[in-house]
Structure formats: structure tokens, C-alpha cells
Amino acid sequence: MIELQDLTKRYGDRTAVDHVTVTVPSGRVTALLGPNGAGKSTIMRLVLGLDRPTSGTALVGGRRYTELRNPLRLVGAHLDARAFHPRRSGRAGLLALARYNGFSPARVREVIDEVGIGAVAGKPAGTYSLGMAQRLGxxxxxxxxxxxxxxxxPVNGLxxxxxxxxxxxxxxWAGEGRTVLLSSHLIGEVELIADRVVVIGRGRLLADATPAAFTAGQEAVVDVAxxxxxxxxxxTEALGAHAERTGADRLRVRGLxxxxxxxxxxxAGAVLRELRTDAPGLEEAYVRLVEDETEYVAVTR
Ligand SMILES: Nc1ncnc2c1ncn2[C@@H]1O[C@H](COP(=O)(O)OP(=O)(O)OP(=O)(O)O)[C@@H](O)[C@H]1O
Structure with missing residues (x-):
């Protein structure tokens, strides 16, 4: 479990993370979702002790990361697909990491097999495609x-x-009871991968919910062609401001x-080719939420 309690991080006069309180449970895949610059990476760095909070706390399993005695056995992190030395092979990079942290070369072989980079493990990490680099990370x-x-x-470039x-x-991993936290700025990915969505906008918590609960309060839209x-x-005239053009002959209607x-x-004497109600997807809910970042929206399970 990861617990963020009133977590705040300022860089000069810029607030990257603004009083965020959220619990990331074990046994679930939780996504931190937000536009570029929302504060997702900063939150991850604060959890990993790579940066110090201005105020508030970030705990993993009840402890600060910096207090953990063997952190890599408790917390694994993949923050940057190009973190491995570009001229060293992926295998050499993993072996160095393993040696430094007291893991066996056999474990390196296991993880190489598990992520499916056996064929390129002997090549310099700098030559990897983004997808392969992600797997190495x-x-x-x-x-x-x-x-x-x-x-x-993690799925950027895959x-x-x-x-x-x-x-x-x-x-x-979640099925095995682990705590899994990923970040993404792409709602489509999150919808496929996560059990819980924590939406961050300008450093603030905008929503914390299951994808279903997140969309539940949203009004359906009508698609008409x-x-x-x-x-x-x-x-178009008959629907006025309710309608937004989404194609050559197609409108999306809200509020009717x-x-x-x-x-x-x-x-109006208009002949229709199609008329259907669309349940709002996560994307619709997300767009509405981040469109108005000043509004604090707490969505509960
Ligand atoms: N070391 C730093 N010094 C100054 N400002 C920083 C620093 N790190 C992050 N910021 C600022 O904090 C805000 C949040 O950045 P962060 O990288 O956490 O966002 P993000 O949601 O991860 O975005 P992205 O998807 O682009 O990585 C941004 O405005 C960024 O410019």
C-alpha cells in the first residue's frame, strides 16, 4: 500500500503537487492519470525518496522509502525507459543493478526471460527500440x-x-497481491489497464475512483447522423447549442x-440516418474533469 498524506511539493513558486491525500491499495492496478505537467512524475519521485516533499508524507507499507532497509526487495520502479547506460548491454546493466543490490545473476536471467528481451540482452541498451527499452526498465x-x-x-512506445x-x-502482479501504480497521460491506456484511476490536474487530486464509478455520474450523450x-x-439549427459537430453529417448532443x-x-423535417445514446466513456469523463481543473471533484467508490 502507498499512502500519500497531504503531500505537497513546490519548486520555487511553482506547486507541482498540491496537498494530495490518496491511498493506493495492494492487489489492484492503480493509474495516476493527468495531462503533461500535472505532477505525476513528481509524485512518483516523492514516493521513491528521489525528492523531498515540501510538506506532507509519502509512505510505502507504512514507512518512508528512505527508511527502508532493502528498498529494491520492497519497491520496484521504472521511471525512465532510457535510464540504462546506452553503451552497456541490457544484460550488463541488469547484472550491475543486481550485484549492487545483492541479487543473483540467475535472477537477472529470469527477469530477462520474463520480459522477453533475451534476443537483444547482449546488445547495447542505447540501440533498443523504445518498446525494448521499456521492457528492460x-x-x-x-x-x-x-x-x-x-x-x-510504462506503455509509452509499445x-x-x-x-x-x-x-x-x-x-x-495485482492478482498476486502487489501494489501496482502506473502513470499515464493517455486515458485509453488507463481504461484498459487500471482498476482504479487517480486523476491529477495541476498538482491537485481531481478524482479517485474505479473507472466505472468515475463515469457513473456523467450524463450520457446522443450521437446523431x-x-x-x-x-x-x-x-443543426433544431439542436442549437446542444450539438457539436463531430463529422461531415454527424452531431454529438448533450443535455437532450x-x-x-x-x-x-x-x-424540423430532418431525415436521420442514425440516432443512438452513448454511455459516457472514461475519456468523456476525464476530458470534462481536466477541462475545469479549478473544480475539486471527489468521486467515491
Ligand atoms: N525539478 C524540478 N524543478 C522545477 N520544476 C519542476 C521540477 N520537476 C517538475 N517540475 C514542474 O512540476 C510540474 C509537474 O511536473 P511532473 O513532471 O511531475 O508532471 P507529469 O504529470 O509527470 O508530466 P509529464 O506527463 O509531462 O511527465 C511541472 O510544472 C514541472 O515543470
């Missing part, structure tokens, strides 16, 4: 078989297979239900 995080894992943007692989790996250009014009949209179209 994840291998480093796994070395100590830790109960808590932090991964900063192809669809790679994303599936990370998802399966994180699910397995006109049969022809003339109908599209009539329809499908029956009302259908009636308005009929009155």
Missing part, C-alpha cells in the same frame, strides 16, 4: 520481486502486443435525450 523493476511497483508511462503484455503483467446535407443543416432529439429532427 520493467525487468529492472522486477529484480527484487517487490510487493510494490511504480511505473512511469506496440499493441507490447501494451497487451504490460496489461497482462500488471494484472498478474443526418441522411443528407439539407437534413444536416436543419438538424434521444427521444427529444428525434422529435426535434421530425419537427
Amino acid at each position: 520493467i525487468a529492472g523493476a522486477m529484480l527484487g520481486d517487490p510487493g510494490t511497483v511504480l511505473l512511469d508511462e 506496440d499493441a502486443d507490447g501494451v497487451r503484455w504490460v496489461r497482462a503483467l500488471l494484472r498478474r 443526418a441522411a443528407d446535407e439539407h437534413s444536416f443543416t436543419l438538424l 435525450d434521444a427521444a427529444t432529439v428525434g422529435r426535434r429532427a421530425q419537427h
Whole structure:
């Protein structure tokens, strides 16, 4: 479990993390989600003792990271895909990390197999594709078989297979009771991977919920397509400010239900090709949330 209590970090007059209180439970995959510069990496660095909080605390298993005696056995982290020495082979980098932290060369072989970089392990890490570099970083995080894992943007640069692989790996870790915290600025990834979503905007906690609870309070939208250009014009006029154009003949409607949209179209003489209610996805909920970062939204489980 990771506990952030009133965590604040300022750099000069810039507040990177602003009074964040949140618990990241074990046995779950939790995503820190937020736009670039929201404060996700800073939170991870504070948890890992790489930076000191201005105020508040970040605890892993009830202790500050800097108080842990054998931290890599308890907490694994992968913050930067290019953290390994570019001219050293991936294997050599992992062996050095293992030696320094008291892990066996056999464990290095195991993690290399597990992340599937056997074919490139002898090559300089600097020659790896971003996907391979991500796998190498994840291998480093796994070395100590830790109960808590932090991964900063772990699927950045991975192809669809790679994303599936990370998802399966994180699910397995959570299933084994580990605490898994990843960060992402891509809502689509998070929707696929995480059990819990912690949304951060300008350093502040905006939401902490399951993906389902996060979207539950959101109003559905209606997608409507006109049969022809003339109908599209009539329809656009009939729906006014409720409608937003999303395609050549297509509108997205907020604040009216499908029956009302259908009636308005009929009155206006517009012929429809399609009319459907869309349950709001995580993306819709997320966009609304970060659009107005000044509003504090607490979503409970
Ligand atoms: N060492 C530092 N010195 C000064 N400002 C910093 C430092 N580290 C981060 N910041 C600032 O703190 C804010 C949060 O940055 P952070 O990197 O944590 O965001 P992020 O959510 O991880 O974004 P990204 O997705 O771009 O990595 C930003 O405004 C950033 O410029």
C-alpha cells in the first residue's frame, strides 16, 4: 500500500503537487492519470525518496522509502525507459543493478526471460527500440520481486502486443497481491489497464475512483447522423447549442435525450440516418474533469 498524506511539493513558486491525500491499495492496478505537467512524475519521485516533499508524507507499507532497509526487495520502479547506460548491454546493466543490490545473476536471467528481451540482452541498451527499452526498465523493476511497483508511462512506445503484455503483467502482479501504480497521460491506456484511476490536474487530486464509478455520474450523450446535407443543416439549427459537430453529417448532443432529439429532427423535417445514446466513456469523463481543473471533484467508490 502507498499512502500519500497531504503531500505537497513546490519548486520555487511553482506547486507541482498540491496537498494530495490518496491511498493506493495492494492487489489492484492503480493509474495516476493527468495531462503533461500535472505532477505525476513528481509524485512518483516523492514516493521513491528521489525528492523531498515540501510538506506532507509519502509512505510505502507504512514507512518512508528512505527508511527502508532493502528498498529494491520492497519497491520496484521504472521511471525512465532510457535510464540504462546506452553503451552497456541490457544484460550488463541488469547484472550491475543486481550485484549492487545483492541479487543473483540467475535472477537477472529470469527477469530477462520474463520480459522477453533475451534476443537483444547482449546488445547495447542505447540501440533498443523504445518498446525494448521499456521492457528492460520493467525487468529492472522486477529484480527484487517487490510487493510494490511504480511505473512511469510504462506503455509509452509499445506496440499493441507490447501494451497487451504490460496489461497482462500488471494484472498478474495485482492478482498476486502487489501494489501496482502506473502513470499515464493517455486515458485509453488507463481504461484498459487500471482498476482504479487517480486523476491529477495541476498538482491537485481531481478524482479517485474505479473507472466505472468515475463515469457513473456523467450524463450520457446522443450521437446523431443526418441522411443528407439539407437534413444536416436543419438538424443543426433544431439542436442549437446542444450539438457539436463531430463529422461531415454527424452531431454529438448533450443535455437532450434521444427521444427529444428525434422529435426535434421530425419537427424540423430532418431525415436521420442514425440516432443512438452513448454511455459516457472514461475519456468523456476525464476530458470534462481536466477541462475545469479549478473544480475539486471527489468521486467515491
Ligand atoms: N525539478 C524540478 N524543478 C522545477 N520544476 C519542476 C521540477 N520537476 C517538475 N517540475 C514542474 O512540476 C510540474 C509537474 O511536473 P511532473 O513532471 O511531475 O508532471 P507529469 O504529470 O509527470 O508530466 P509529464 O506527463 O509531462 O511527465 C511541472 O510544472 C514541472 O515543470
